[in-house]
Amino acid sequence: xxxxxxxxxxxxxxxxxxxxxxxxxxxxxxxxxxxxxxxxxxxxxxxxxxxxxxxxxxxxxxxxxxxxxxxxxxxxxxxxxxxxxxxxxxxxxxxxxxxxxxxxxxxxxxxxxxxxxxxxxxxxxxxxxxxxxxxxxxxxxxxxxxxxxxxxxxxxxxxxxxxxxxxxxxxxxxxxxxxxxxxxxxxxxxxxxxxxxxxxxxxxxxxxxxxxxxxxxxxxxxxxxxxxxxxxxxxxxxxxxxxxxxxxxxxxxxxxxxxxxxxxxxxxxxxxxxxxxxxxxxxxxxxxxxxxxxxxxxxxxxxxxxxxxxxxxxxxxxxxxxxxxxxxxxxxxxxxxxxxxxxxxxxxxxxxxxxxxxxxxxxxxxxxxxxxxxxxxxxxxxxxxxxxxxxxxxxxxxxxxxxxxxxxxxxxxxxxxxxxxxxxxxxxxxxxxxxxxxxxxxxxxxxxxxxxxxxxxxxxxxxxxxxxxxxxxxxxxxxxxxxxxxxxxxxxxxxxxxxxxxxxxxxxxxxxxxxxxxxxxxxxxxxxxxxxxxxxxxxxxxxxxxxxxxxxxxxxxxxxxxxxxx
Amino acid sequence: xxxxxxxxxxxxxxxxxxxxxxxxxxxxxxxxxxxxxxxxxxxxxxxxxxxxxxxxxxxxxx
Numbered sequence: 001x002x003x004x005x006x007x008x009x010x011x012x013x014x015x016x017x018x019x020x021x022x023x024x025x026x027x028x029x030x031x032x033x034x035x036x037x038x039x040x041x042x043x044x045x046x047x048x049x050x051x052x053x054x055x056x057x058x059x060x061x062x063x064x065x066x067x068x069x070x071x072x073x074x075x076x077x078x079x080x081x082x083x084x085x086x087x088x089x090x091x092x093x094x095x096x097x098x099x100x101x102x103x104x105x106x107x108x109x110x111x112x113x114x115x116x117x118x119x120x121x122x123x124x125x126x127x128x129x130x131x132x133x134x135x136x137x138x139x140x141x142x143x144x145x146x147x148x149x150x151x152x153x154x155x156x157x158x159x160x161x162x163x164x165x166x167x168x169x170x171x172x173x174x175x176x177x178x179x180x181x182x183x184x185x186x187x188x189x190x191x192x193x194x195x196x197x198x199x200x201x202x203x204x205x206x207x208x209x210x211x212x213x214x215x216x217x218x219x220x221x222x223x224x225x226x227x228x229x230x231x232x233x234x235x236x237x238x239x240x241x242x243x244x245x246x247x248x249x250x251x252x253x254x255x256x257x258x259x260x261x262x263x264x265x266x267x268x269x270x271x272x273x274x275x276x277x278x279x280x281x282x283x284x285x286x287x288x289x290x291x292x293x294x295x296x297x298x299x300x301x302x303x304x305x306x307x308x309x310x311x312x313x314x315x316x317x318x319x320x321x322x323x324x325x326x327x328x329x330x331x332x333x334x335x336x337x338x339x340x341x342x343x344x345x346x347x348x349x350x351x352x353x354x355x356x357x358x359x360x361x362x363x364x365x366x367x368x369x370x371x372x373x374x375x376x377x378x379x380x381x382x383x384x385x386x387x388x389x390x391x392x393x394x395x396x397x398x399x400x401x402x403x404x405x406x407x408x409x410x411x412x413x414x415x416x417x418x419x420x421x422x423x424x425x426x427x428x429x430x431x432x433x434x435x436x437x438x439x440x441x442x443x444x445x446x447x448x449x450x451x452x453x454x455x456x457x458x459x460x461x462x463x464x465x466x467x468x469x470x471x472x473x474x475x476x477x478x479x480x481x482x483x484x485x486x487x488x489x490x491x492x493x494x495x496x497x498x499x500x501x502x503x504x505x506x507x508x509x510x511x512x513x514x515x516x517x518x519x520x521x522x523x524x525x526x527x528x529x530x531x532x533x534x535x536x537x538x539x540x541x542x543x544x545x546x547x548x549x550x551x552x553x554x555x556x557x558x559x560x561x562x563x564x565x566x
Numbered sequence: 567x568x569x570x571x572x573x574x575x576x577x578x579x580x581x582x583x584x585x586x587x588x589x590x591x592x593x594x595x596x597x598x599x600x601x602x603x604x605x606x607x608x609x610x611x612x613x614x615x616x617x618x619x620x621x622x623x624x625x626x627x628x
Contacts (some may be wrong), residue, residue, distance in 0.1 A: 109627070379578055382585075390588030393596075394581050400627045405572040411581060 002174035004066045012220045012294045013250040014135045015333040016067050019142075021156035021176060033168060034060055035350065037184040039159050042069060043134065044318030044335035046141035046153075050088035051343030053150040054464040055494075057350055060186075061145070064158035068142070071295040072218050073134035074332035075192055079447065080419040082126035082335045082517045083459060083541070084340045090144035091126075097136050097249055102129030104229035106412050112494040113233075113402035114412035123450050123526070125457045128416075129329070131248050132217075137332070146453025148174030157420040162187070162200050162314070187314045187345065190339075195320035201311065205323065207304030207374055212436060213259045214299055214326075214383030215268050217278055218250050221291035229414070230285070233399050237280035238391075242384060244287065254296060255281050256326075258385055263556045265298035301381045303374035309338075309363040317342055322370040328371055333417040339364050344465075344539035350492055353493040356562040361426050361564065369420040410548075415432065419446040422542055430559040433547045439528030440535075440546070445459060447541045448522050452516060458523070459541070461514045466562070467537035470550065471529040472501035472508050473518060478532050483552045485511035489557065500524070538562060568623070 008016035038045045038053060041063035049059045077094065079084075085091040106114035118128035145151045160179070161172030169187045173180050189197035228243040239257035248254055255278060259268050267273065274296060282288050285559050300321035308317045316337030316453045342362045348354035387393035401408045422444035424430070441448050447467075450458040468488045485508060488495045499512035502519045509515045518524060527535065534550035535542050536558050545558035560566065572580070584603075591599040608617040 379582075382582075388585065388589045389593065389596075390590075392587045393588055398581070401623075403627045407568055407569055407572070408577070410574040411577060413574075490604060510616035 001176055001180065002064065002156065002160075002482070003176050004064060004156050004158075006066055007161050009067060009070050011135070012292045013252050014133065016135070019066050019137075019153070019155040021066060022154070023175075023177060027210045032525060033183040033185060035182075035184070035186065036186045036346070037062060037169075037171060037182060038188040038190055039140070039171075040189070040191035040195075040318075040320070041142070041153050042066075042190060042318070043137050043141060043153075043193055043332050044339050045151070045188070046083070046138065046145055047088065047336055048188055048190055048317060048339040048343055049151040050090060050141065050144055050148065051339055053148050054088060054349055055347030055351065056150065057115070057343075057347045058150040058307040060154040062157040062159055062182075063153055065153050065157045068135050071134070071216075071297060072248060072252070072254060073204055074137065074329075075131050075133055075246060075254060076329040076333075077130045077132060077137075078161075078329060078333045078417050079120075079124060079128050080127045080417075081131060082338045082460075083446075083449070084336045086125075086459060087340070087464070087541075088144065092138060093143070094130065094132055094137070094473055095126075098130040098132035099227045100130055101227040101229070101247075102128045103226075104231070106231040106233065108233045108399045108402060111403055112397070114231075114409050116413065118416060123448070123457070125449060125451075125459065129229075131246055133248055133250075133252070134332075137307060141377065146162065156562075159191070159196055161456055162197055164203035164312050170405075181360075185313065186272075186350070188342075189314060189316045189320045189529060190318050191320050193319040193323055197314065198306070198320055202316065203306055203311070203316075205304035205306050207323070208378070209304070210301040210381055210387055212261070212300060212387070213263065213265060213268065214301075214385075215255075215257055215259060215277075217255045217274060217296040218248070218252050218294040218383040219255065219278060219291040220294055221280075221282070221287070221289050222251065223247075223285075223287045225285065225287065231252075231414070235280075236279065237282050237284065240396075243284070244283055245281070245308065245451060246389065247464070257281070259298075268298055269296055275534075286410065296542065299326065301385055303358060303378045305367060305370035305374060307367060309342075309357050309366055315346065315359070315362070321366070322374075324370070324373055325381045327384050328377055328415045330377055331418050334370070334373060336368065337420055339365055348493060348563060351493070354565060358564045365420075365422045365425055367455070368422075368424070370545045372420070373417075383411065384527075390497075391502050396517055410422070421445045425542075425544070426564070427538065427544050427562045429558045430547060430557060431544045434545070436548055437546060438526040440526060441543045443543050443545060445543055447535070447537055448526055449541060450526060458516070461498060461516065462497075462537075462541065463494060463496030463513065465496060465539050466559070467496045467535070468555070469500060469527075469535040469537065469542075470508070470512075471518070471524055471527075471531055471533040472506050473503050473524075473531050478508075479551070480551050481532060481534070482508055482511055483525065484534065484550050484555050487552050487555065493563070495559075500529075549554060568620070 036059035244256040305322040324330035428443040
């Protein structure tokens with residue numbers, strides 16, 4: 001019998017709540033099969049459930065614990081992650097609690113040797129970075145889950161076995177009552193880096209683990225520094241290593257530093273040693289203030305992925321699918337892009353709107369993304385924790401040169417998580433038409449947000465399914481556009497029809513779900529569009545086709561490609 | 567300060583290649599490798615003054 005810890009975890013700033021174990025009614029209903037069971041109530045499992053609910057797909061989440069995760073863990077959400085949360089309409093608490101930032105600095109021998117301002121414009125609703133502890137991330141997502149009639153969490157339910165038969169998955173679930181069998185049409189493995197599902201299925205990741213341990217120590221302290229990413233190389237108290245500092249909400253600061261080679265996790269967390277190092281960091285940054293330790297842990301860097309994320313009816317996502325380096329804030333941000341890519345595809349398959357092979361594109365696209373992140377993140381990792389003598393020598397040489405030579409500064413870039421581009425996706429079409437544009441997001445790229453007015457942006461107008469964005473105006477009423485809008489409205493699956501026009505009396509608005517006033521021509525300029533142009537966009541806001549001049553025939557072909565209905 | 571004559575991608579590739587070469591040379595031959603490299607690149611550059619000035623930059627902040 002599984003008995004999770006029901007004592008609230010210790011924290012100097014967060015009040016842990018014990019969620020109820022309410023039994024699992026489904027486990028008592030013999031023969032009942034769940035449509036979707038998500039294993040793991042971390043950020044990615046929770047986000048997946050909310051994303052599936054956008055398309056009317058119910059799910060239950062099984063979580064072995066009875067409270068949110070221990071420690072701040074994933075603390076930086078990128079702009080893209082916030083845009084994904086906005087799709088499930090649960091972003092507002094994050095905006096209110098989190099700390100926005102856009103600037104990072106690196107220091108060596110007391111000198112600033114690298115500075116990066118992450119890109120931002122008036123057309124972006126969200127800041128490039130938002131610092132927020134994982135406890136709050138999970139709490140806010142759990143709140144959204146509890147308010148959604150299609151989602152529920154069963155706390156204190158630990159998955160201990162899995163078996164697949166044709167068309168169904170059987171899970172063995174251990175609870176404080178007993179062990180049960182739960183049948184599901186689909187299982188989403190979102191159970192994190194130490195995934196039980198991955199181990200039970202005997203799946204191995206490809207890639208590399210790096211030597212070199214890091215301590216994360218969260219302290220509550222009255223530190224007078226702005227909200228920026230700060231990195232210090234080769235500090236006197238920790239020669240040859242580095243320190244990262246991030247501000248978190250509630251007066252908490254994350255100190256993240258590499259350990260001397262050979263030091264064990266146990267040695268590193270010995271109280272006196274940890275305290276002396278924290279004090280050394282505070283002295284280094286000129287902030288010798290009193291502090292309280294909230295949480296400390298030791299981690300190491302990996303660049304690993306499963307080669308395939310879909311195994312019959314079991315789908316892997318987030319850290320269960322890949323282990324990515326912390327540098328560049330890769331973990332949860334990549335996981336959210338995974339779940340956002342997967343949810344609409346699974347929903348379309350379950351609704352009968354697309355064949356099962358649509359899910360193969362989730363694996364193809366996200367495995368490619370993970371491999372590219374492993375390669376890109378690997379560069380940052382080799383700089384932060386050089387794995388060999390050669391890489392250490394190069395790192396030290398670059399740091400030395402950085403004091404006088406700017407040409408090496410890009411080598412200090414931490415390479416932040418970014419929205420991944422699916423340029424090679426099987427869901428893209430009309431690539432010749434795509435390259436005819438001189439501006440705007442190309443096939444595979446995420447739509448560009450546009451500010452429409454006070455607290456009003458293009459992304460606020462997007463629906464849950466596909467988007468067909470057409471550009472009218474110039475006093476013309478294109479019959480092709482009218483036909484396309486009309487045809488798009490007749491599909492079984494949702495297609496939001498958005499008319500962008502300077503003609504506010506356009507007859508086309510009868511065929512559109514949303515009309516956007518484009519008298520400024522700003523959207524057209526940013527999208528390289530003219531009257532008659534159109535963008536076809538997937539439910540995860542990635543462009544899959546675009547035309548300077550759209551026709552019904554081409555639109556229908558593009559929708560066929562985007563849903564793999566051949 | 568020297569101008570930036572390489573793209574970031576090229577610089578990253580050179581970084582990785584050089585690190586691997588140093589590892590392959592092992593510690594006993596590391597200095598010889600790097601010294602050979604300087605002589606080879608100097609010959610490719612063909613500019614004594616530039617090489618001498620660059621050696622002075624490399625001597626800083628060791």
